[in-house]
Amino acid sequence: MPGEPLIVRDIEELRAAPEEYRLACEKIVISHAINELHGVRVYDEPAIALAPTVYAKWLTLRVVMEEYGHHVRFFELGRKMGIEERWMMAGLTEKAPLSIFGYPMKTWVEFVAIKLLGDMAEILQVEDLVQSTCHPIRDLARMTLPEEKFHAQFGVDFGRELCQSPRGRAELQAAVNGVFPMMPAFFGRSGSRNNEIYRKWGLKLRTNEEMRADYIRRARQTVESLGLGAPELATVDA
Numbered sequence: 265m266p267g268e269p270l271i272v273r274d275i276e277e278l279r280a281a282p283e284e285y286r287l288a289c290e291k292i293v294i295s296h297a298i299n300e301l302h303g304v305r306v307y308d309e310p311a312i313a314l315a316p317t318v319y320a321k322w323l324t325l326r327v328v329m330e331e332y333g334h335h336v337r338f339f340e341l342g343r344k345m346g347i348e349e350r351w352m353m354a355g356l357t358e359k360a361p362l363s364i365f366g367y368p369m370k371t372w373v374e375f376v377a378i379k380l381l382g383d384m385a386e387i388l389q390v391e392d393l394v395q396s397t398c399h400p401i402r403d404l405a406r407m408t409l410p411e412e413k414f415h416a417q418f419g420v421d422f423g424r425e426l427c428q429s430p431r432g433r434a435e436l437q438a439a440v441n442g443v444f445p446m447m448p449a450f451f452g453r454s455g456s457r458n459n460e461i462y463r464k465w466g467l468k469l470r471t472n473e474e475m476r477a478d479y480i481r482r483a484r485q486t487v488e489s490l491g492l493g494a495p496e497l498a499t500v501d502a
Contacts, residue, residue, distance in 0.1 A: 269466045272398045275344050288461050289398050290347055292468075297338035302365045303382070304331035311375040320372075323418060327379070330411040337404050344400070364446050373426060377439035380419030381483055385450045387412045388475050388482075397466035420486065427490050440487055441495045447483065448497060451476040 270285060272278045278286060308328045315321040364382055369375055390412055393405035426432035452459060452472040462468035470478075484494040 269397055272400070275400060278345060278398065278400065284461060285398075285465050285467075286345075288458070288465060288467055289401060290342070290345060291458060292393070292401060292462070293338050293342045293345065294347065297335055297342060299365075300331055300335040300338060304328055304335065306365050307369055307375060307378050307382075310369070311372065314372040314375060316372055320422070324375075327415050327418060330415070334408055334411070337407065341400055341404055364443075364450055367443060367446060371435075371439075373432070373435045374439045374442070376419050376422045376426060377436060377443045378419070379415055380423050380486065381440065381443050381447055382450075383412055383415040383419060384483055384486065385447055385479055387416055388451075388479050392468045392470055392475065395466075395469060401467070420490070423490050427492070433491070436490075437492050440492055444483065444487070444495055445497055448476050448480065451479065 270281065272281055272285070272289075278289065281289075308324065308331050312321055312324050312328065315324045364378075364385075367374075367378070369378060387409070390405050390409045393401055394409060396402040396405065423436055426436045454471075454473050456472050459468065459472050463471070480497070487494045
């Protein structure tokens with residue numbers, strides 16, 4: 265876009281922004297509100313019962329609290345932006361969740377793999393928002409990023425603990441083999457029109473392809489740091 269980029273400092277300025285900009289911001293906020301809620305319901309809250317120790321349950325409860333908090337923050341931002349609550353709730357109940365949420369988690373080890381790999385993907389998404397030209401979204405992302413990093417580190421720490429025994433290592437490797445191939449789709453389609461608009465207005469910095477490639481690189485490094493292998497991917501496109 266020629267000239268100086270549009271900077272939106274508060275909700276009032278957002279209401280006065282061009283329609284394409286406002287609608288792009290709404291899509292980002294609704295998507296995060298929906299996916300944060302899906303994730304905590306499908307994985308984090310059920311994992312409390314799966315946690316093997318009191319300490320693990322305590323840390324899992326912290327993850328649950330923070331993930332619900334992420335949903336609440338994005339949902340409340342959506343309300344301030346003027347997104348009708350009925351639309352938000354319809355999105356939360358009717359919009360198809362990301363494919364990762366279809367993974368049938370049944371064990372603590374699988375939850376560890378999901379934190380290890382899934383929250384790393386969320387980190388990349390939030391990293392792209394911390395420099396957003398929409399400051400209400402940028403500020404929320406800056407609040408959220410440290411917590412997402414804790415959640416990913418949760419997976420690394422408990423993953424390292426599991427790898428101390430041959431059985432734990434084998435179980436975690438099997439879980440990684442199941443979760444990792446689902447993750448590239450988290451970043452959307454190549455050549456995405458929505459992503460093009462986000463980058464046009466400075467709401468996001470990178471293409472879906474760039475974020476997906478960065479994720480695969482980081483995920484492989486993390487898995488290999490635990491002495492595990494990352495399975496080959498049939499495709500890196502969504």
